[in-house]
Amino acid sequence: MTYIIAEPCVDVLDKACIEECPVDCIYEGNRMLYIHPDECVDCGACEPVCPVEAIFYEDDVPEQWKDYTNANYEFFEDMGSPGGAAKVGKIERDASFVAAQPANLNEH
Known part of the structure; x- marks a missing residue:
């Protein structure tokens, strides 16, 4: 089991979670952030x-x-x-499901 980032992150990319993650397992895609299931230590x-x-x-x-x-x-x-998001930097793609979502223009 791992933590999952869902719809409210699409087109928001606040990144406060990245700063808090002790194992650097939150990666940035084009439209949202993703938690690596094998690197996450479930600390919350x-x-x-x-x-x-x-x-x-x-x-x-x-x-x-x-x-x-x-x-x-x-x-x-x-x-x-x-082995860590900092090594990789922003990844210029998204999961196909996320890429197919309409733009999130909601104020968060």
Whole structure:
């Protein structure tokens, strides 16, 4: 199990969670952030600092955002485990489900 970032993060990319993560497992895509399932140590430090409440423990992702669980896993399929987001920097793509979402123009 891991933590999952869901819909409220799309097109927001606040990054407060990145600063709080002790193992550097939160990666930046074009439209949202993703938690690497193999690098996350389930500490939960990221969850309370997210200003849009987009981070959930995998079993607790709300039903309307369940597709973001697969999106978080898909994002890392071709990448493997690079051993930290700081080494990689921004990744110029998103999971296909996220890329297909309409622009999030809501004020958060």
